Amino acid sequence: MEPETVALDLALIAACGGLVGLDRRGAFQVMISQPLVAVPLLGMALGDLETGLWLGAILQLLWMSSMLFGANTPPNETLSSMVAGGMVLLYGEHIAKADVGVWTLAILLAVPLGPLGRRIDERLERINLGLSQRALAAAAEGRIEVLDRLPWVGLARVFSIHAALAALGSGVGLLVIAALHPVLDGALLAAVVTVGTYVLPALGLAVTVSLVRRRRSILLGLITFVAVIVMLDHGGVG
Amino acid sequence: MSAAASSPAPSSATPAADGRPVRVGAFTLLRVLWRSFFFLAATNYERMQNVGFAYAMLPALRRLYRGRALDAAVQRHLAFFNSHPYMAGALLGAAVRIEEDIAAGRRAPLEVEAFKRCMMGPFAAVGDSFFWASLRPFGAAWAVAGVLSGVWWAPVAFLLLYNLFHLAVRGYGLFAGYRSAERIIERLERLELVRLADRLHVVVGVFIGASGALLADRAMRSTARLGDGLEPFLLLSLTLIFVLCIKREMAMPPLLYGFSAACIALMVGLNALFPLMG
Numbered sequence: 147m148e149p150e151t152v153a154l155d156l157a158l159i160a161a162c163g164g165l166v167g168l169d170r171r172g173a174f175q176v177m178i179s180q181p182l183v184a185v186p187l188l189g190m191a192l193g194d195l196e197t198g199l200w201l202g203a204i205l206q207l208l209w210m211s212s213m214l215f216g217a218n219t220p221p222n223e224t225l226s227s228m229v230a231g232g233m234v235l236l237y238g239e240h241i242a243k244a245d246v247g248v249w250t251l252a253i254l255l256a257v258p259l260g261p262l263g264r265r266i267d268e269r270l271e272r273i274n275l276g277l278s279q280r281a282l283a284a285a286a287e288g289r290i291e292v293l294d295r296l297p298w299v300g301l302a303r304v305f306s307i308h309a310a311l312a313a314l315g316s317g318v319g320l321l322v323i324a325a326l327h328p329v330l331d332g333a334l335l336a337a338v339v340t341v342g343t344y345v346l347p348a349l350g351l352a353v354t355v356s357l358v359r360r361r362r363s364i365l366l367g368l369i370t371f372v373a374v375i376v377m378l379d380h381g382g383v384g
Numbered sequence: 385m386s387a388a389a390s391s392p393a394p395s396s397a398t399p400a401a402d403g404r405p406v407r408v409g410a411f412t413l414l415r416v417l418w419r420s421f422f423f424l425a426a427t428n429y430e431r432m433q434n435v436g437f438a439y440a441m442l443p444a445l446r447r448l449y450r451g452r453a454l455d456a457a458v459q460r461h462l463a464f465f466n467s468h469p470y471m472a473g474a475l476l477g478a479a480v481r482i483e484e485d486i487a488a489g490r491r492a493p494l495e496v497e498a499f500k501r502c503m504m505g506p507f508a509a510v511g512d513s514f515f516w517a518s519l520r521p522f523g524a525a526w527a528v529a530g531v532l533s534g535v536w537w538a539p540v541a542f543l544l545l546y547n548l549f550h551l552a553v554r555g556y557g558l559f560a561g562y563r564s565a566e567r568i569i570e571r572l573e574r575l576e577l578v579r580l581a582d583r584l585h586v587v588v589g590v591f592i593g594a595s596g597a598l599l600a601d602r603a604m605r606s607t608a609r610l611g612d613g614l615e616p617f618l619l620l621s622l623t624l625i626f627v628l629c630i631k632r633e634m635a636m637p638p639l640l641y642g643f644s645a646a647c648i649a650l651m652v653g654l655n656a657l658f659p660l661m662g
Binding site for chain 2: 171172173174175176177178180182183186195196199200202203206207208209210211213214215216217246254257258260261271272274275277278281282285286288290293294296297298299300301304333334336337338339340341342343344345346347348349351352353354355356357358359360362363364365366367368369370371372373374375378379
């Protein structure tokens with residue numbers, strides 16, 4: 147590992163993390179903050195789009211139910227996904243090829259950042275109360291121009307916290323995986339790979355199924371599952 | 385609310401050169417639309433998106449009012465506001481139209497506040513149901529199936545599909561809201577977003593099924609394969625167990641850690657008992 151190149155990659159992760167954090171909670175909401183888009187974006191920035199795409203797809207399934215309904219604050223799927231993606235991509239670039247075991251460890255390490263990110267989002271909403279009070283005071287005193295600046299203060303907060311946490315989480319996670327992965331013996335590593343091959347995808351599929359409101363859709367899903375398996379078995383797809 | 389905010393303000397509005405009340409114009413509406421993209425920037429616990437709403441309204445309010453009347457108008461829009469960010473475009477457009485009427489003395493300032501209070505909930509419900517709970521899972525499930533089958537541009541297609549609806553509703557909503565004011569709710573009904581959301585839910589299952597099959601195929605070709613074609617059954621069984629757990633209000637992280645720990649313990653235990661299997 148060369149410290150300069152790792153530092154450069156961490157800066158890229160920070161920039162991507164800040165950008166997608168803004169999309170999630172501050173500006174535009176064009177969905178580049180969804181794991182399926184955010185992690186490939188990070189993969190592209192770090193030179194491994196393919197890993198970003200596959201990892202993004204699994205993380206998207208796992209976090210599919212995380213959505214901003216009304217005044218509720220959901221787990222921060224973007225932060226968790228960026229950190230998981232950052233760990234895997236850094237590992238692949240600086241240590242060794244990232245296999246399913248590395249992916250699984252990265253996801254297991256990064257998932258708690260979802261609920262932690264929710265706490266941070268709630269804290270930001272409390273801090274932003276000051277912006278609302280400043281806006282009210284400015285309007286009462288006839289200093290309307292203050293209002294033009296306030297949203298930018300909010301955006302700067304969201305960007306900096308997401309950028310810092312994405313880089314910090316990826317860096318620390320990389321060190322943990324680099325220390326953990328070599329000491330996993332054959333049976334333990336096989337068990338971790340099994341978790342990554344069956345438990346993670348099945349949980350992701352279940353999270354997505356649980357969002358479906360129509361029973362007919364679940365039946366269609368089962369039929370499609372069987373049909374695609376049969377087609378793949380006969381070499382018709384893929 | 386200030387006294388200035390609750391009294392009619394025709395005399396403090398900015399009159400046009402020929403004496404007629406000022407209209408905000410398309411350019412100002414476009415500026416409002418641009419600012420609506422920063423709607424959530426200062427979301428806060430007490431008044432939610434009030435700063436974002438007032439910030440977006442500012443170009444229009446500056447066209448309509450000056451001095452104390454402008455201050456009072458801004459204060460009106462700093463009241464509690466919480467709605468869906470995409471649907472807020474329609475509410476912003478309608479609020480601009482009502483503000484024009486207030487500036488011209490045709491309405492009382494309280495009317496715009498009442499309008500926002502009544503409409504933010506229903507608009508949020510439609511936006512949440514259509515965008516968050518239907519279009520996003522639909523597009524994402526399709527794109528996940530695409531990525532798993534090797535279509536590398538699937539996330540780009542997801543962004544295009546999603547934002548086609550997003551930007552259309554934002555833009556159309558703002559201008560339709562401006563044209564119709566309170567009647568925007570009728571225009572919104574004509575879009576039939578709720579019915580469309582229901583249809584999207586039916587199709588989502590197909591993409592989930594395809595994704596499941598592609599993941600099972602990947603398992604069959606992995607180092608963790610079971611042999612005898614059992615992988616799809618294991619994946620399907622685990623998925624059904626997880627669905628039942630989620631239906632019982634269990635959150636994803638505990639399920640992930642619980643099942644991962646059980647799986648690792650089982651495999652390590654089996655390997656210790658039957659070393660040849662490892």
